[in-house]
Amino acid sequence: MSNTFGSFLKVTTFGESHGGAVGAVIDGFPPQIPLSEEMIQVQLDRRRPGQNSISTPRNESDTVKIISGVENGITLGTPITLVVENRDKRPGDYCAETKVPRPSHADYTYLMKYGVKASSGGGRASARETVGRVAAGAAAEIFLRDRFGVEIVGFVSSVGNISAQISDMSYITRSIVDENPVRCPDSHIAELMEALIHEVKEEGDSIGGIVTCVCKNVPAGWGEPVFYKLEAALGAAMLSIPAVKGFEIGSGFEGAAMRGSEHNDLFVKKNHGDKAILGTLTNRSGGVLGGISNGEPICFRTAFKPAATISKEQITADYQGNETVLKSTGRHDPCVVHRAVPVVESMTALVLADTALMQMARRG
Amino acid sequence: MSNTFGSFLKVTTFGESHGGAVGAVIDGFPPQIPLSEEMIQVQLDRRRPGQNSISTPRNESDTVKIISGVENGITLGTPITLVVENRDKRPGDYCAETKVPRPSHADYTYLMKYGVKASSGGGRASARETVGRVAAGAAAEIFLRDRFGVEIVGFVSSVGNISAQISDMSYITRSIVDENPVRCPDSHIAELMEALIHEVKEEGDSIGGIVTCVCKNVPAGWGEPVFYKLEAALGAAMLSIPAVKGFEIGSGFEGAAMRGSEHNDLFVKKNHGDKAILGTLTNRSGGVLGGISNGEPICFRTAFKPAATISKEQITADYQGNETVLKSTGRHDPCVVHRAVPVVESMTALVLADTALMQMARRG
């Protein structure tokens, strides 16, 4: 009952990993915004499998079609329907698994919830569902950039226990992020990460990681107290992405160890174009105060567990509880975080666009 | 536009810290559940200020009144209105602050959002708003216990850089948690935490911390794919609490450093009463797979920044951007995490009750 995201900008995703198509319907998208399939395709290409040696060899072209809501390259204000056909279906790959719930997958819980489950693959729990999110989020980003100049950039900051320390995020752009396949803007660390991913792949194993995201030029005033605080909305958005186990904004868990006198962000006059505005000397708040954007960059981190599908043998139980050995033969990713970057950016865009519309409603 | 929480069990909180009253309206609460003011009062007493030497000396009795939805000690199915009068108002305490936005408070962002702000205190951004949440959550807990035997226990696991390592959470109950004022079930660590809080208080400073929460007896099948996954709903609930900067479930951020082969929770037959069910050997998932409860305990951690109000002088700027020295004289908490425990529990109860109703709707 919750395949729709957002209150004002509402996105409903649909489709299963092994059905005919996946996609999204966007309701509430503002009219008169330039939008084309090409503009959306860019982010889908960054998400798609088979991009390079560290991704799954499944090769899905993931070509988006806009089938409603846009005419002559301009949004009409009516629902935008985005459809991506599933081309590279190989249900046979997954057959062996139907008698054994895959460890740390959703097979068991879907069955407990619905009393029935899709015969192959992860159904709606598959990461393929995120195609619809990325397509919709790419459209939301265009609105945010067009109207407010908002820039959203995600990047990989950790793979396993290899972490990049990025002290200054102001210079990071998507093209810098895309300079290496891992999508870590520190090229030296990126090489180490890539080597680790290859090592893990050789072992038939998988590895987790962290995606950091920064949003620039978000005006002060977005985010809705009390229950739709910006951090709550962003947290829910990130934690709804498959494999995510943690979210922190600004100082995050480190902030819990600090004193108020070292944590508080002191106010100071700043120049914004030719206008003086209030800013903060530090940004431990991560751009959000009381759930509302304060004009500073919004920074947060999202933790991804290692992908649950591995080729290594696992001693687990079948649905009847009998011990069994599971060895997955389907194609899979040794590490998903570099492909998760556009998913994080897209979910961020959906949250920001939703709160933008709410604030537009209020102030007119 | 977001003072209501939940989709099926909907809670609307109202009131400002220095207005006449705070409270909540609960819509969708199931009928025929025994409910009384006394049952709710227990959790409000655990939240209220002035409980002990490590809390603010503000002494609010916070007595709840049920003014609709319950008759003869039984819920009617109609909206339950819970009201707590504000007794200990001292608006004068806060006057000096009206010209200077308090660092890391919401004064500035409320003004940017609404173009106007409450003259004193934090308005809706004040932690006093959580009175309504605790009252409503206490009621939700009663429903969960009554119908499903669910137990929710929160406790303080870190204050500053003092952390308790609790490997076995199965024995922890609320009465164990309440044995010391810090609400940390490791009594030795609790003493160290208490000492730190006193030290910080002496300095006119504040300190952050972490609340861990465990939910037992949650049946498999709760939580709604795709966007209302249990972890997303819990994360949003926690991140909507004032001062929260991070949330992690199960392995959390540590999981991001692990390999799939060490992270996956292998299935095994378990005895549940006289019935054999599937369980997992480990619980790195934190009781949730694909957004749906799997029958194992649900475990998560919530990071609180240090309270922004401190007595120490801060060099900051007024609304015009002029440098100024701010020294807060209002009463405040050096550490909020022990008082946050019932808030965490209550928001957890609201999430679980909401997902319980959703699942009841589906399976009948």
Next chain:
Amino acid sequence: MSNTFGSFLKVTTFGESHGGAVGAVIDGFPPQIPLSEEMIQVQLDRRRPGQNSISTPRNESDTVKIISGVENGITLGTPITLVVENRDKRPGDYCAETKVPRPSHADYTYLMKYGVKASSGGGRASARETVGRVAAGAAAEIFLRDRFGVEIVGFVSSVGNISAQISDMSYITRSIVDENPVRCPDSHIAELMEALIHEVKEEGDSIGGIVTCVCKNVPAGWGEPVFYKLEAALGAAMLSIPAVKGFEIGSGFEGAAMRGSEHNDLFVKKNHGDKAILGTLTNRSGGVLGGISNGEPICFRTAFKPAATISKEQITADYQGNETVLKSTGRHDPCVVHRAVPVVESMTALVLADTALMQMARRG
């Protein structure tokens, strides 16, 4: 699960007829709008019982208190809580009815729905619940007038089979409507209606009627396709008022008997201040095309059944199905439509304000 009305401007009403208080929480009300208890009281006074000889003798002063969301006479953007205490409770009046479901009341269906019901009066099904709606709607009206100059005027157009034919509604104001107790702007017809109500009252019976409502100065563009069309939202609002059995907009049921060539509203240039705009020669559409306001007055009619509570004996069945004679002794209204006028206006205001915010969100 549906005590909240609206999507952007959300109103939650609470309270039972014989509990401590009734009221409403308004979420999403725009900031910086002048609002006072006096401004809201005006409409509550028009709704309250005991106004005159054709209303119930119950004399409730229905004094509203604003307990949050307004400071210094200005809205803060935070939830506005409006509370009206129940003063004139006489539960004893209703005792006899607890064993017999009152015909055409909700006693039986509440019991079937919830498995339990309030011991006296109608609980949430009582028309007393509309106090919260009127208070909230009065506030919404002030926003609509302040920002857009919208005027909403309701009046009684039928009582029983006595109907007023009002061909020109442009001159009708609230003060004209209030010139007689029936609230029918045709004073001659109003006298006949008043006489009929007295006759019905003498008989211990009740009588139905129709309220017409006209909204002026609604800008073109409000109302949301596809499912929140203005007529759908207004219809739902009216049909949620106790005792309403029908709703029609513009030509309504008469329109179903017409041909397209006589029904279509032809466009024509009109002067609007110093600007030429498109208007229509006729207004069979009732100010709405495709669910969106077209700039013409919005006109609709709401049918109220006769109040179900009558003093006449009724041969009916008790909860066990045994035939019984019911004779109500509680105080009641022989006709409710004149008191329903502010309820209709208030629900209209809630719909229009909600759609106004939606359109503001879209166009910025």
Next chain:
Amino acid sequence: MSNTFGSFLKVTTFGESHGGAVGAVIDGFPPQIPLSEEMIQVQLDRRRPGQNSISTPRNESDTVKIISGVENGITLGTPITLVVENRDKRPGDYCAETKVPRPSHADYTYLMKYGVKASSGGGRASARETVGRVAAGAAAEIFLRDRFGVEIVGFVSSVGNISAQISDMSYITRSIVDENPVRCPDSHIAELMEALIHEVKEEGDSIGGIVTCVCKNVPAGWGEPVFYKLEAALGAAMLSIPAVKGFEIGSGFEGAAMRGSEHNDLFVKKNHGDKAILGTLTNRSGGVLGGISNGEPICFRTAFKPAATISKEQITADYQGNETVLKSTGRHDPCVVHRAVPVVESMTALVLADTALMQMARRG
């Protein structure tokens, strides 16, 4: 922002009349319900144009494809996506109309709302949007029949000023309704209606009408006080259908002229299978008391204005306000009510299924 209908069973329709496809995504549909394309196709065939001589000659086969949410003929609990391709597009037919807003169509209001409009046809305001509703509603009906035995039957009760008086609706089934092309169960009146429609068609005109709907076997207890009363939800559903101008339930507008003593439905013991239950002697309430179903048949009427598209010349204004003569050449229906029957039934099914889920959530 309102292309989604329902709270628990949520239906999002998408597509424009002249885009690639129309359809719907159903979220919250219960799992384990048998569902196939054939079962849905039946209602689409009853809605489609070109069925017979009284419909538009546009011949769209309207073949539905289920692209997600169903496997092996059983629903999975995940979103069901239903797609119908648009085959018979002739945008050229509508070109002349782009400079002139068609009278009583939504061209003008869409432009005022969005600042842009689809170049041809009615876009989302076109009745073609109802394809998605019928497909989704057909699925909802199958759930209602499968779990509760609910039967929903709509029929034409008026065309222009020819009306059928149907005193006993208990015998009416869909096959009886479909015995004649007008879908009026009184075959004699149906012939008169058919003749009138042919006459109107000859004149290049259109004619309005009324659809009556009856729902049998709805259990007592469905419908949510206060704002989602069954009559409010049904009213909103009906008034969201293109061309609808009025809705009444039970006694409706006639009830407004009655006295309480003649209107009240007296309770009486009734046999329901081998169980005695409370029923009512009469059914002026239309099966609903206080917004909740009472176990009696739910009966309501929906008024459709004459279709706005006519071939007759109309003297109207272009977008600049200049007088112009409009003569429509596109294919159109002289009367839509017989094709509206499955639309009314489908929207009814969506409302009933939504309230069924709500009640299942409450009582478990």
